[in-house]
Amino acid sequence: MPVELVLAGLTKVFRGFRSAVVAVDHVDLEVEKGELVTLLGPSGCGKTTTLRLIGGFEVPTEGEIYLRGQRITHLPPQRRPTATVFQSYALFPHMTVFENVAFGLKVRRFPRAEIRRQVQEVLNLVGLTGLENRLPAKLSGGQQQRVALARVLVIKPQVLLFDEPLSNLDAKLRVETREHIRRIQKEVGITSLYVTHDQAEAMAISDRIVVMNQGRIQQVGFPQDVYLRPANPFVADFIGRANFLKARVVAQNATETEVELASGLRLRLPQRFSFASGEEVQMVVRPEAVDFCAPEEGHLQGQVVLAQLTGPSAHYRVALSSGEQVEVEVLGALEKGLLAPGTPVGLRLHLKSLHLLRA
Amino acid sequence: MANGDRLLRENGKGAAISRPLPVFFRSRTGQLLHDPVLLAIVLISFGLVGLFVVYPLARVFLVSLFPRGAFDPRYFLHLFEGRPYLVRPLLHSLTVATLVAVLGTVLGFLFAYAITRTDIPGKRVFRWAATLPLISPPFLLALSTLLLLGENGLITRWLFSRFGIRWSVYGLPGLVLTETLAYFPLAFFTLEGVLASIDPAQEESAMDLGASKLRTFLHVTLPLATPGLAAAFLLLFIRSLEDFGNPIVLQGRYPVLTVQAYLAITGMYNLPLGATLAILLLVPTVVAFLVLQLWVGRRSYITVTGRPTSAGLHTTEPLLKWPLFAALLLFSGIFFLFYGMIFYGAFTKLWGVNHAFTLENFHYVFSTGATYLLNTLQLAGIATPIGGLLGILLAYLVTRKSFPGRRLLDLLAMLNFAVPGLIVGMGYVFAFNTPPLLLTGTAIIIVLVFIFQRMPVAIRDGVAMLQQIDPAIDDAAADLGAGFFRTFRRVTLPLVAPALLAGMAYMFSACITSISAVIMVVLARWQLVTVALLHEVDNADLSQAAAYGVVIILIVLGAIFLMDFVIRKVLEGWKHAR
Known part of the structure; x- marks a missing residue:
């Protein structure tokens, strides 16, 4: 499989008034097309910052991001072919499900009929048909999550970014939803980066896992590898x-x-x-x-x-x-x-x- | 890192730019260059703030220090020589401000304590009484003072005819009385917030540990409220210093800085003197403001928790409760009396001479005064939407976007928060009286003063509104491909719409009632209703002035109720949306 996304020496330093925090420290990573790679680590390990750097919400202090060989390091979010499922879902509360999902297509000036067709298609894919005219506040947590997913799938990004998408769901729904996400991701075959702090979640849905701590990559490997052959004591103790x-x-x-x-x-x-x-x-x-x-x-x-x-x-x-x-x-x-x-x-x-x- | 070099080499090959990105492009400026819309907006914002906030203020300093194009700090030398025409207004202003701040804070604390910590009846009426001066033009109270205590005042006349006592309310006593009543509500609302957020468990535990009620009050409640008291004091100190409407009516032979600065420019055409007096006014205001922001802000003991603390500790001690109730009743009575006088006076033929009922004064307001009224409504109507949108746009820019100079833009846009309105207006006169920016005498300059004097409030409101909205929603819109304008218009603006409308209602009222900033820029052709009111006071036609006052109050109340109605409709519309 060809390499889709490359992070090379990616570093982000947040400078405060008197202090500086190295949130992401020389992260190198290659993600293949169609792969689901999880960034796993404790809170504050830099996984979300890494994701935000790829999404364009932060500008790296050092290092580069390439997408299909094109450097995207410095592009603002609206000019990147990436799309994010946010932890809070970030649905537009004043728009209906249909309008939320149609937003990206309207920005791209699709004809009205085409928008209608594609939105229906993706709502069908995530199982939300019939809820087009609901406002987000009238949906359950799981349904909101699926609107967030539909909203990014419909614009067919090159890379999907998931920022702890399940953290607002209860335990049982989390397991259901992660299977749902994985099934759709495989069906669409879209390259995905998935941030979580839950090792069971990471083990269950990933093609590969990137374990991070204090801004650095500790180990990159298949799920069974990071469990059976941890690279260092941190990974050994964090995974299980x-x-x-x-x-x-x-x-x-x-x-x-x-x-x-x-x-x-x-x-x-x-x-x-x-x-x-x-x-x-x-x-x-x-x-x-x-x-x-x-x-x-x-x-x-x-x-x-x-x-x-x-x-x-x-x-x-x-x-x-x-x-x-x-x-x-x-x-x-x-x-x-x-x-x-x-x-x-x-x-x-x-x-x-x-x-x-x-x- | 060796791996990183390899990745860089392999992927740099065939990429559009093969050299590593120069450091400059890594900065926030770099990303800005790839977002031309945002770049343009940032540049325009800096331009607007620079031209309409910083430049006029700089001109005040230039006029003061370079009177004829050369450096000549003669007025500052005169100040240090102790020349009375500079020293007296400064001392007077500081004296009035200190007295008003002390009395207003005490009165505010009385109200706040009684309302948050006792179970007295009629709290709602007391809160109303305290709200009146906040929504009416503050200098209306100067008019009430004249109606009651002036040469022809009801009380003055009664005392003279009964007891043969004569007095004059002009000068220090009138100023302190009027400004205390006008500005104490600020202390009240500040302290009410502070007292309401003190966790009653802290007071309860003090008593639980054996402290008496008095001891608890002195050693727990009062120390916890100290930062609030300091904030209230400084707020009132600033308001009194920058007050223009009340002193121009009441200062008499007790000149204060704002009025003297105004008279120096409009009466004596001595611009450097006016500018110097303005700087004398600016220094204590800014110092008080900085102390308020930096020192008091950091010393707040209030811890915001999610738990409701409104339950409060209510004392039912009759010895404490009823004297407080009596005090509140007295002061609220004074308030209703003062405002009632304006309504009464508006329907009399000539105050102090002929108190027969008449509608003539209103007939005059709606015929001769109609132009002033329409001017005011028109200019405030133009300034409000522009100012409101600009405020939310700047708030959005400084809270949600990252670009070089963000903090500077925030600081400069908020500058007029600490600058008295009179100085803002003076700066506009100095800055825009020569081509190519010849705006003096036009309606545009009034609109600009309205907009940029209210800008800090609009921004602060905007920031508060944006804090209610998950920043990820903006990120999501950008992520889906929406640029700055689409995100702002389709996502941010609809979400803040109700709060924005409310903010605009208050901005509109503030424009209608404003006097200190516009007094410098109004000219015969664009007379405003507040200025017309002052003229009538000057003509000693208090009844006519009162009629203007009534109309202003009604317009303000109308605007607020209308906006309230619209907002409720909007919110209902959302609730029932499909």
Whole structure:
């Protein structure tokens, strides 16, 4: 697939009266045609600013934006072939659904009949037929969201920008709507950038995920990659949860890596990592990749210090004999019964899901 | 970053411009150059504000310091030598302003405290009484003062015939009395807002911890209201300093700066002296304004929370409540008496001489005075929509758009907020009396004064309106391809329409009742109704003046009610829209 959108060294510094904040710090990214790429990160990580730079609502301090090989860095929003679905939807409250969707076409001086036809078509696509004459205030949150989507789809932009489009919906509707957005995005085949802080949302709908923190890209990858092979501790802890255990690489070959933990225990991980023998590393242990077993069995021994029932699963904190603490997530807690704090336990690690990071 | 270089190289190839963008284009100016409409509007705005706000003001300084084209600060030297013709008006103005500010703030606090913190009856009537001076021409109260306490005043005559007492209301007592009544509502509304937003839980917790009511008031309520008190004081101080209508009627042998500056120019044709007096007036006004903005603004303890605090802590203590009630009743009575006098006076043959009922005065207003009335309505009618739209446009520009010099434009457009109206008018006379900008004596100059003197209020209102609208809505319109004008006309303007109409109603009233700024620029051919009123006072025909006053009040009330009606229709129309 050809590259559609390129961000090269994109940087945005907001200068205050006495201070300057680097909101976006040398961001490089290539987005292919038809791809849905998510910018994921905690609030203040620069993901929304990056999106606003692409939309033309901010001018970058440094770096360039290319769309199909054309530099658009300095163009005002109305001259860019991008279109944004805003977090607040930003529907025109004094216009009906039809007028909202027709706005972009009127600007482009389409003939009246053509406008009517295209608006009907796109309203049909998002499932809003019959609501043409409603004012936005008379629509449900989910319907407003779909008007916002229809309004940008109808002008056939080269790139769609989504700025946390689901944050104003309740949990159940969020899941429904994100599937709806993904289905339409694939159907239309439109290149999309999608900003969210919700990692589950990102995992569910993205072709690729860009994890950002403090204005910088931490990792770019397929959803399963950022989860299974996080590039650094931040990504490991942001995408799902992670325990970090100190370890040292002892030996490795093409298919296996042997590490030694603080307790002296040696583990053979069924993967090759790019570390030299003897190198100090951090071992990433997902809470859900640990099982309890009898105290004398398993890879690690410890004592339960905290036990909480969180619904379908139980959440534990276990103090290891090395002094380190490990979070453990156990499914089906109701059947198994909750372990009381103080209970000595053994931990068995799922060797396949362990990951190593530079210490 | 190596990756970034690669991306730059690969994508720069074949792109329209292959070199990296020069630094200049990265600035906001750069984006502006790609948005020619916005660029043009920014340039035009700077041009308008420069020509009609900054330039006239600069001319006042030039005339004062370069009387005959050469630097000659003689009047400032005279000031430091202590020449009375400069020192006296300055001291008088400051004295009046300080007294008015103190008395007005106390009175305002009394009203505000009684209304927000007690359960006295008749609050609505008291609020009405306090609203009257805000919507009528402030100097109407000077007329009332004459009707009651002047040479031929009702009270003066009664006291003389009964007790043989003679007095003169002209000078300091008349000025302080009239201006206090005219401007105390500003203190009242400021303090009402402050007291209403003090969380009663703070007072309740003080009492909960064992403090008496008096202690709570002295150590909690009053300190929390201090910034509000300071703001009210400064506001009244400024208003009194820049007042022209009341002193021109009442100053007598107690000359104040505004009137002396006016007389220096129109009576003595001594422009440098007039300009110097204007600068003497400008300095304390601007200082008070800056203190208000920078110091008081930062010391506000009021925390705005989403929770309603209007519940308030209402005292039912009869020892506190009834004396307050009596005081409010007294002052409201005075207000209704003062305004009632104008209505009464308007229907009498000749005040102080013949109090027989007549409609002659109104007949005169609608025959001989009709030209003045029509002039005023016409010029205010032209200035209002232009000023209102320009105000919202500038507000839109400075709050929603980003371009170099945005803060400067904001500051310059708001400049006249701190400049007394008389100085604005004086600047126009100095600035536009020679070709190519020869506007003196035309109606255009009056319209321009109306527009640019009211501009800061229009902008401030506009900013408040825009704050109610999600900025993303503007972004969305631009994103969908709409340029500056389409976004402004199709999206922003319809959304602010009701508030804009309300703002225009008040702007219209303000133009109708304005005197200090236009007094310098009116000429025989374009006489205004407020000026006609002053002439009648000057002719000692108080009944005739009162008739003008009644007509002005009715026009203002009419404009406000009409606008209110229209707005309600507009809003209803929206509600029922399909």
